[in-house]
Amino acid sequence: MQKIKLGISSCLLGEKVRYDGTHQRDAYIVETMGKYFEWVPVCPEVEYGLPVPREAMRLKGTPDYARLVTRKTGIDHTEGMREWAERKLDELEKEPLSGFIFKARSPSSGLYGVKVYGPSGSVYRSGMGIFGSAFVRRFPLIPVEDDGRLHDPELRENFIERVFVKARWQEFMLEPSAAGLVDFHTRHKLLIMAHSPEHYSRLGRIVAKAGERKTHELHAEYLSSLMEGLSLIATTRKNTNVLHHIMGYFKKNLSAAEKQELLELFGDYHRGLVPLIAPIVLVNHFVRVFREPYLERQVYLNPHPIELMLRNHV
Numbered sequence: 001m002q003k004i005k006l007g008i009s010s011c012l013l014g015e016k017v018r019y020d021g022t023h024q025r026d027a028y029i030v031e032t033m034g035k036y037f038e039w040v041p042v043c044p045e046v047e048y049g050l051p052v053p054r055e056a057m058r059l060k061g062t063p064d065y066a067r068l069v070t071r072k073t074g075i076d077h078t079e080g081m082r083e084w085a086e087r088k089l090d091e092l093e094k095e096p097l098s099g100f101i102f103k104a105r106s107p108s109s110g111l112y113g114v115k116v117y118g119p120s121g122s123v124y125r126s127g128m129g130i131f132g133s134a135f136v137r138r139f140p141l142i143p144v145e146d147d148g149r150l151h152d153p154e155l156r157e158n159f160i161e162r163v164f165v166k167a168r169w170q171e172f173m174l175e176p177s178a179a180g181l182v183d184f185h186t187r188h189k190l191l192i193m194a195h196s197p198e199h200y201s202r203l204g205r206i207v208a209k210a211g212e213r214k215t216h217e218l219h220a221e222y223l224s225s226l227m228e229g230l231s232l233i234a235t236t237r238k239n240t241n242v243l244h245h246i247m248g249y250f251k252k253n254l255s256a257a258e259k260q261e262l263l264e265l266f267g268d269y270h271r272g273l274v275p276l277i278a279p280i281v282l283v284n285h286f287v288r289v290f291r292e293p294y295l296e297r298q299v300y301l302n303p304h305p306i307e308l309m310l311r312n313h314v
Contacts, residue, residue, distance in 0.1 A: 003036060003037055003038040004036065004037050004038065004098045004099075004163060004164070004167045005037070005038045005040055005095055005096055005097050005098060006033075006037045006038070006039060006040065006097065006098060006099045006100065006101060006163065007039075007040045007041075007042055007092060007095075007097050007099070007100035007101070007135075008029070008039050008040065008041055008042070008100065008101045008102075009024075009041070009042065009043065009101065009102050009103035009106070009109050009147070010041040010042060010043035010046070011023045011024045011025075011043065011103055012024055012025065012026045012029055012030075012101060012103060012147050013025065013029070013030060013039060013041055014030065015041065015043070016052065017043040017045075017046045017052055018052075019045070019052075019053060019054050019055070019056045019057070020053050020056075021052055021053040024103060024147070026147050026150075028150070029101065029147065029150070032307070032308060032309075033160075033308070035305075035307065036304075036305055036308070037163075040092070040095055040097065042088065042092075042109075042131075044081065044084070044085065044088075044108040044109055044129075044130070044131040045057070045081075045108050047084065047088065048077070048080060048081055048084040048108075049080075049084075050077075055070040055071060055072060055073060055075075056070070056071045057069060057070050057071065057077065057107050057108070058071055058107050058115065058117055059107045059114060059115065059116040059117065059127050059129075060116065060117050060118075061116060061117075061118070061119070062116060062118060062124065063116050063124050063126045063127045063128075066116045066127050066130075068081050068107055068108065068130050078130065081108065081130045081131065082130060082134065085130060085131045085134040085135075086134065088131070089134060089135065089138045089139075092135075092139075093138075093139075096170055097139075097142055098142070098143070098163045098164075098166040098167040098170060099142060099143040099144065099145070099159065099162070099163035099166065100135060100139075100142060100143075100144045100145075101144075101145055101146065101147060101150065102129070102132050102135075102144065102145070102146045102147070103146065103147060104146040104147050104148030104149070105146075105148070106129050106132075107127075107129055107130070108129045108130050108131050108132075109129045109131050109132045109146075110127070110128060110129040110132055110146060111128060111129070111132045111136070111144060111145070111146045112128070112146060112149065113125050113126065113127075114126075114127035114128055114129055114132075115127060132144075141166075141223055141224060141227050142166065143159055143162035143163050143166055143227070143231075145159040153310075153312075153313035154233055154313070156310065157234075157310040157311065157313075158230075158231070158233055158234070160304055160308060160310060161191075161230065161234075161303050161304060161310070162227065162230045162231065164303060164304050165188065165191070165226070165227075165230060165299075165303075166227070168184070168188075168299075169184070169223060169226075172184050173219070176215065176219060178210040178211040178215075181207060181210050181218070181219070181222065182207055182210055185203060185204070185207045185222075186297070187297050187298065187299050188226075188299050188300075189298070189300075190242050190245070190246065190298045190299075190300035190301075191230075191298070191299050191300040191303060192226070192229055192230070193238070193241075193242055193245070193300075194234040194238050194239050194242045194300060195229050195230050195231075195232045195233070195234045195238070196229040196230075196232045197238070197241075198229070199225055199226070199228065199229025199230075199232075200229070202225055202229075203222060203225055203226060203229070206218065206221055206222050206225065207222070236269065236270055236272065237270070239269070239276055240266060240269065240270045242300065243266050243269070243279055243283065244266065246283055246295060246298075246301075247262055247266075247283070249292050249294065249295055250286055250287070250290045250292050250295075253286075253290045254286070258286070261282070262279070262282060262283070262286075265278060265279045265282055266279055272314050273314070274314065275311055275312045275313055275314045276311040277306075277311040277312050280301060280311060283301065284301055284302070287301065
């Protein structure tokens with residue numbers, strides 16, 4: 001399997017580039033995710049030209065208009081960082097990135113809850129780092145997350161799932177076609193349904209127009225709606241509905257005991273007694289036994305390598 005390219009804040013890989021000469025190596029990212037992803041490391045402050053170690057910086061102003069300044073001397077690096085960021089984004093645009101992991105709460109890279117120090121001593125906790133905000137403006141359809149939120153099992157699963165979908169989309173776009181779009185959508189139907197039944201219906205209507213509209217417009221609308229839908233969490237209730245939907249494809253082939261086993265396992269998952277991987281393993285078993293062609297192609301049943309352990313939480 002070819003590794004998927006992900007951008008990442010350099011310090012999360014163990015590079016000693018932080019202001020105090022340390023790193024923030026994340027074991028799960030490096031040791032587990034590293035088996036499947038090729039990293040494109042970025043350290044905004046060092047690549048912008050600041051030394052290691054260096055004076056710490058912070059955001060000052062308001063979340064809507066924040067300046068990047070050094071803590072003690074008050075040197076303003078805002079414009080320089082923004083100019084560097086635009087050049088760096090030009091470089092990254094040439095990389096087939098399927099996602100980016102940013103350093104949480106960093107004044108240069110943070111995505112969520114970065115502190116912004118107001119003029120009257122107030123502190124806002126809704127800022128974004130200079131580079132992080134520039135990235136999401138330039139690449140709104142590339143999945144992004146910060147390392148802090150990746151410790152939440154649901155958010156981790158949601159992010160990595162979107163990354164794999166984006167990578168498959170990029171592969172499809174190497175040779176796009178109306179038939180290829182139909183095939184892509186068909187394989188992802190149940191996955192989309194688990195995240196958002198509304199987007200499932202909307203995307204179906206978009207695909208129905210394949211061959212009738214300009215290809216680039218159709219693809220752009222599809223991808224935008226797809227990534228919007230997948231950003232919604234696949235809740236226990238929505239997953240349970242999908243599991244029952246799947247069972248409908250082979251329930252006539254099941255014995256009474258097998259039906260009861262499946263339904264009990266679905267119920268245990270719905271009540272939070274077992275993780276999603278438990279019913280998925282049994283469903284995959286029956287899909288293989290009965291060789292149901294539609295289900296054999298469904299990404300939902302195998303959306304990412306099992307070694308990432310993303311469906312093991314309750």
